[in-house]
Amino acid sequence: MQTDSSFTFVLFGGTGDLSMRKILPALYEAHRAGGMLADSGKIVAVARHIEDRGEYLQWVNEHVKPHVSKNGLDETAWASFLARIEFAKIDLGNPDDFVLLRDAIKDLPGIRVFYLATGPSLFVPICHALASVGLNANSRIVLEKPLGYDLKSSNAINDAVGEIFAEEQIYRIDHYLGKEPVQNLLALRFGNVLFEPMWRREWVESIQITIAEELGVEARGDFYDNTGALRDMVQNHLLQLLSIVAMEPPHSMDSDSVRDEKLRVLRALKPIDPRDIGKVAVRGQYHSGVIRGTAVPAYATEAGVKPDSATETFVALKVEIENWRWAGVPFFLRTGKRLADRVAEIVVNFRAVPHSALGASALRAGANRLVIRLQPNETIRLYCLAKQPGEGMNLASVHLDLAFDQFFREGQMEAYQLLLLDVINGRLALFVRRDEQEAAWRWVEPILDEWKTSTKPPKPYASGTWGPAAASAMLAQHGTCWLEEEN
Template structure:
């Protein structure tokens, strides 16, 4: 691992959920791993006035709550020396002038600064404008970088408008659009699996692959995020960002190198070649639903309309599925199915790749059931694994077959497991854009889903529902092209059969 230059990491929204649940614990884990740069400063910004000692006490409480068994007093003593606090009350323009003096004139603060926007998306332009107006984004004495969380815009037009406002003070290399989903180890392993192994690359095309499924399901509801979710929905929240990134990694051509721009160039090429969905074709390519009351883990749970903060007539989708085609030489005619949903049967994320059946079925006379295809499956969460399904002969006198699963576990016993944010924070400090999104990636992802959003926005009279604890609404089968295609619900051989509807 490279030795990083000292930097100041400033977290706006330091007292919010993202900072408390992800960023501060991730930085503590990096401290434990002894990879944070010497003399690095973590400057937390919040609306409230706090002394440094008060904030350090809160940070210690955050770490103890996150790692009740992994709290190490000696590590925290070193960790706390990095922390400082700066108040930025609403309407206090002078707070940014004070911040400029602090960062420019105090020798204790490294001149390379990473500003992390752990705030609501509506606050991105306001804060960046304030930083730019006092000159804190100019790269005179050191580098200045800004990390922005999703969602990046609400639709294509708002994303373009937001980008225009950022370009007033920043250039593209200064902007790090974070997608923590892409930072997960298994997601990165898609690239390793494809480009470090010769075994499957000759088969990775339309001649051998029948279709690809990318699924992210959750058994959680909206919880306390109803105000955000009412303005977002499943299509914006998951498919436009996370699942489109997975599609790009699965479908992209081998890059010239693993350099950031080469990787991002190939992902953009894939997104550009996705066949546009006209508004008249939306119903043939997309399906939405909303969870009703049901049972999760044996306990009754309310429906979406009964959640606090949700309008009684809301047609916000909590389930979204879509079919896209990539019109290029490698993938022409191969459907890619993407789906996501809340209050579903399991918490699971996976990429399922189904291969075509052999051109001639030599065993049709001896088999008592339809032929079963080969699958390659990459589990992302909670099962971090690679599985391959093939057919073998059942021991005995007759020539009968069954499906077996070849299972590979990436992680060996004793190997450390890191959260996606830990690696992404290091990348941002180093200036490595490989796992961050360039604006044209964001823009082309919006172009894919924009027609669907427009049609759904006009159709406010009805939305399909599904029971909490199920695998989604009835009728999603209509997205498939043939009767022998179906949603794959499980990574295991047993349970991977046809869905119930």
């Protein structure tokens, strides 16, 4: 992916954790690859507690290097990457400082990209300050999650930002959409006649989407205790993955064609009746336990967390889509912290054959399945039944690895690298449009409202397990189980 698009990439929150772990490493990898970033492109980091460019480059050397280049750092490429970086000491709470920013970038070339790697409370003030000095023209703005606390606050942010930037200038980033297996899912479905005829209720028994973490809230207790897993993971990442899995074929891969089809899925989600939330939603909270031999504390004892907190660290949902393709097919969504493993995957369980002359194993739903692993290793596997060697017709599960990385010489891009290149080059397909975001908030709000007023605490689960037993029971009612339980 080569580009001649010149750019000035302004990074707000230039010393923050996200900038150090994800954004600057992704830009470095694009720079090192050669041809992905225009030679004239510049990165302007904005921070308050760094005095000058020299001090900032020292900070980058110390905090970014550990997160780049799994195969080793290229010192020559690193030196030339640092040469791209400029610095502006700006107090984001002082609109007058944005005159300094304007002056610092006025002679820099190309499209301006403003990346807001800050807390959402700063999104609107930053946008107003940019507009006050005329920096909202010929520009793009990237908004990190969380974008609001509920539908009302999300709309307030979008309304304010939308007064300053047009919708086609706004890039609401969800890094899961930049993962190669997610895009390969689109290629599998829409580029191969083999899969598309089977991608429907007649052949699919159920679909599972899991994002599991081994880590707890770490140093984010204050933030997380006011957010919870439903806001932090379901409203954005999980519903975006669901919309990709379930969408109809777009007429092209341009940005609005793809996002129109995702929106149709979100609008077709069966509304949650508050009276049924106990049947289709499980919320849990981790207690103390052991993960990989190390004892870990309960959520309620984490720093920044209220001792009597009812914030959920685990969510499992049964979701239905009310359209012809998916009517009657349950989608099971799950996310949690302090679980048994770090994994993100999509599991498509196909129906059993209607009649088998080969024995009972061929009649098991899920004997044929497609597993799209997003992390930690990005793979796609197709499971089917085959005869075991030897006497008799004994069947065993085997898999075909769709190891696309073995067929291409160039390595896979990290999600942030691909998405940042899309911003620079003006490609919006993998970013969330405002109406998608509103539809997602509208669907989760009844669950949020019910849990906010509920007197029932989250179901406890021991750290290092796969969450509350109720999440497994919910699937058992439909004659199925989570993938790791079957294995």
